[in-house]
Structures are given as structure tokens and as C-alpha cells.
Amino acid sequence: MQRRQFLTNAGISAVTSATLVSCQSQDKSSVTANSLPEIKWRMVTSWPKSLDTIFGGAQLVCDRLKEMSGGKFTITPYAAGEIVPGLEVLDTVQNGTVECGHTASYYYIGKNPVLAFATSVPFGLTAEQQNAWLYHGGGLEAMQKVYSEFNIINFPAGNTGAQMGGWFKKEIKSLGDLKGLKMRIPGLGGEVMAKLGVNVQVLPGGEIFLALDRGAIDAAEWVGPYDDEKLGLNKAAQYYYYPGWWEPGPTLDVLVNKSAWEKLPLEYQSMFMAAAKEANVNMLSQYNFLNQQSLATLITGGTKLVVYPQDIITEAQKIATAIYDDNSTKDPNFKAIYEQWKTFKKGIIKWNTINELSYANFMASSS
Ligand code: CA
Secondary structure, eight states: OHHHHHHHHTTOOHHHHHHHHHHHHHHHHHHHHHHSOOEEEEEEESSOTTOTTHHHHHHHHHHHHHHHTTTSEEEEEEOTTTSSOGGGHHHHHHTTSSSEEEEOGGGGTTTOGGGHHHHOOTTOOOHHHHHHHHHTSSHHHHHHHHHHTTTEEEEEEEEOOSOOOOEESSOOOSGGGGTTOEEEOOHHHHHHHHHTTOEEEOOOGGGHHHHHHTTSOSEEOOSOHHHHHHHTGGGTOOEEEEOOTTOSSOEEEEEEEHHHHHHSOHHHHHHHHHHHHHHHHHHHHHHHHHHHHHHHHHHHTTOEEEEOOHHHHHHHHHHHHHHHHHHHHHOHHHHHHHHHHHHHHHHHHHHHIIIIIHHHHHHHHHO
């Protein structure tokens, strides 16, 4: 204040004084940047590099950090299998073999079923609703509390948007057609399908095409048009079902070893969180852009789009709710998060029915 007054009194123009202030703050920031340490981390992931969308989320976090830190904080991302298999990301970050990882939290529901909420659950939230719950509705805070038991801190760093409901070699007309059908579907969606009579198979992404093509399985789900076409699933099955009711808006997380996180300068922590948030927004918009193009290509190529029969989807929802209720009875921590999430879901569905759905319905019927 005093210095400002002095400058004004000295008759220096506002433009000049602004220049002085800006030069001074530039000096200050470069001094701070120079004092920041050089840090090199490794990031394991659950993805093959060929899936540029989902692996791209991990890559973006690393690229941005390098840029923001002037090359001082660098993280190298690794594909699934390069350091550890894709489903061992949590363990590897927990034990500190690597400092961080990019994965889907629902791969680890065997360790704690509540981790499913960090990603997506059957009949759960859409991507936008999920972000609202995580960032503002207490969701991320709750999930970080769960992850702290694994000496991990997690940040959302990607979302695929609503997924598709899988590829079927034969048309499924009602609940009865699911009995004994062999389908590749992991997680809670698989648990629900198993209760509907499906013979559930869990295969990594790279093995789905051959199994479906050779008839070792009758159906398979992966992500959506862009990624599914990359795996060639449209060449192995003709019927493409929607909606993917088990994954309406799955979040991918970047997991950081908590001891490593706490040693980071605050500036790097802040850059890390900004990079993760950017990856979260970017992946969703990228999938939405690419999927609508790929779906059109698939349909031109002979893919038949089919909506899930009502009796299947209604029964699946009943079963999913029964699973959540059962988990709540067994585990008070699951119950606490589930109840809070349920209240949030009720409110946001009410609001989104008014603002988003009414508009989407109008636009769909008028075009
Ligand atoms: Ca999926």
C-alpha cells in the first residue's frame, strides 16, 4: 500500500506501475520455481497403450505435470503388464513399489466393496452426476477416507461416460434368453448378470475378441463404440445392446501412495490435482466426441442396435438394490456411504429430470 502510494505520488502512470508489479511477481515465482526439487515418479496403469482414450488420461496427467513444473516433476506412465499386471495397480501403489497408478477403483471391490462407488455401480450416477457427487457432494472426501486405509490418496482422472450394454451373437428378447449364456462382464454388473442366470466370464480386454469370435463366449461388454471397434468386437457379434446399465458414468482414478504424496511440495500437490481434474474433463469430452462418430460407422458396417428388454432391466435393478442392501447389513461403513450416496442420487435425478432430461427428450423428438 505504501509503495503504491509512493509510486502514485511520484507521478508514475498506472501502466508503468502495473508493469513494475508484474515484473516483481515474475521474479518471485521464478525464485520459488528454482527452489522446487526435481522429482521423478512412475505411474502404473490398468490399460494397454493402444487404447488412446483411457491410457490417454494417464498420459495427460504426466504431460501436464511436466509442463507446469518446468520439467522438474516428471512421471512416466506404464501400460498394464509393463511393471505389474493391470489389476495390481492398487497393491503396487499401496506397497510403494511405484508412487502412483491410473486404474478403475471397482477392480478392487474384493478388498472393499464400497470402492465400487468411486467408479460406478449398476443403476448409479451418470458422468456429470458422478462428478457433482465426488467434487461437491462429499463423495471424494468419503472415498479418500476409504483409500487412506490403504495408505493411498485418490483423485478422479477420467470418465468414459455412459457405456454400452455389450455385444451378443444372438438376439436376447427376454429374461429367459439370458439363462446359461456365457458373457464377459466384470464387477458388480457381472454379479447382477450371474443372478439373472448368466454364466459370467472375466477376461482382460486383449482376450475378448478371440473368445467371442470363436464362440467360447456368447456375449461381451467392454466400453463403448470407439474402444469396442478398436478391439474388433463388431466383427465377432452383430447385436449391440444399450444402455450399459452397470456403468452409467464410470470414473477412473489416479491413486497416489500417501507417504510419497505427503513428501511433495504443496506446489506439486496443487499441480497434480489440477492435472487430474483436467484429465477427468478431457477424457469424458473425448469419449463423447469419438463415440458418436464410431457408432455411426458401426451401424453402416452392419451392427444392429438393440435396447435391453424391459423385463431384464427391471429385474437387474431389483437385484442390484438387493446387493447394496445386503452389503449395508454386513458393513456399517458401506451403509454410511451408500445411504449418503442414495440421498444425493434421489435429489440429482429429480433436478436432472427437470433440466437435462426434459431438454434431451424435446431435442430427440424434434430432430
Ligand atoms: Ca465396461
